[in-house]
Amino acid sequence: KTCYDALFLGSTSSPHAKLTWKTWAPLSVKFFIWLALQDRCWTNERLARHGLPHSHACAFCDQAIESMQHLLIGCPFSRMVWHDVFPKLRLTSSIPLGHEPFFD
Ligand SMILES: [Zn+2]
Structure with a gap:
């Protein structure tokens, strides 16, 4: 022990x-x-930090660098998913804004 x-x-x-x-x-x-x-998922931002080949924009929206923050709540695609999921789960809290830390 x-x-x-x-x-x-x-x-x-x-x-x-x-x-x-x-x-x-x-x-x-x-x-x-x-x-x-x-922040250990292999996003384009992390690939760039490690000097590995990467795309310069998000694969879903092509509007911003692909980071965990962007993929989870900043991307327009993920925001559409949140808009679909929140009502189905009967969540009454507001959908996270793109600039707020996801885990808050
Ligand atoms: Zn995006």
């Missing part, structure tokens, strides 16, 4: 961990959210 506890010394917990891992969503969705929280 001491060794197991030592593994977590100095570690931090994500404020979104419960929301990410304790949901009814399929594991693949949870894993995607976990990667997105850490």
Whole structure:
């Protein structure tokens, strides 16, 4: 037990961990959210940061650089998806604006 506890010394917990891992969503969705929280998805922005070949604009809208923030809430395509999903889930909160951090 001491060794197991030592593994977590100095570690931090994500404020979104419960929301990410304790949901009814399929594991693949949870894993995607976990990667997105850490900005570890291979978007064009991340490819550029790593010096890898990339497109200069979002594949869906061709209006902005493809970042996680853009893909999740800034892209007009994703905003259309949110507009369809929110009423089906009976969510009364407002659809996130493109400039707000997604996980807030
Ligand atoms: Zn876009």
